Amino acid sequence: MTIDIRMLGPVDYAATVQAMQDYTASRDANSPDVLWICEHLPIFTQGVAGKSDHVLRAGNIPIVATNRGGQVTFHGPGQVVAYPLVDLQRAGYFVKEYVYRVEEAVIRTLAHFGVTGHRVGGAPGIYVRLDDPRSHALLPQRPQKRVGTAAPVPDFEGLGKIAALGIKVSRHCTYHGVALNVAMDLEPFDRINPCGYAGLRTVDLSTIGVQTTWEEAAQVLGQQLSIRLAP
16 A cells, blocks of 8 residues: 655644644544645644753744654754654554654655765664765764663764654554754754754754755655655
């Protein structure tokens, strides 16, 4: 079963989340998987476990509590936001595999634009080298090996975050999703600890030298997600 891609363009955040919840609550075994691709007005969204002290100064940008995983992030114009609504039971893979596939779709999208995306262990999302975004060299081991019971701290040295991931699974169906930064005003990211990490740099395609349109990036990401999320 192929995923139904819907290019929604600019949409209200709260209304879109409500629509995702409604679709997920009402779907049955025959409901199609859909992929909504959109853009939001400036808004900070706080995940379920989000800590308020990660918002340093919201200023005039609203903060909305939401039921996805993860900490605080920012959505705004020039960012491609993709919401896959997938029945994982029918697709035949689990949440960890789903996250890997979504991240892989972002990595392949970046590769389309000549950029190498990286995963950082323990920190969902996709990152790029700030000094050489096109380098294929492997990162040093990240995170370092676990010592004792404490989880290793992710190592972001030399990296910028270009895509953030925050998902929710209800009745084995996914919603929320991934946001890829294309050509944004990045200043609002300085008002938060992005995804809960103080000092984590956030970048977009334009700041690392890739000139493209929202439409092209949305089309490539949508295509990659439809390929990677197939059963």
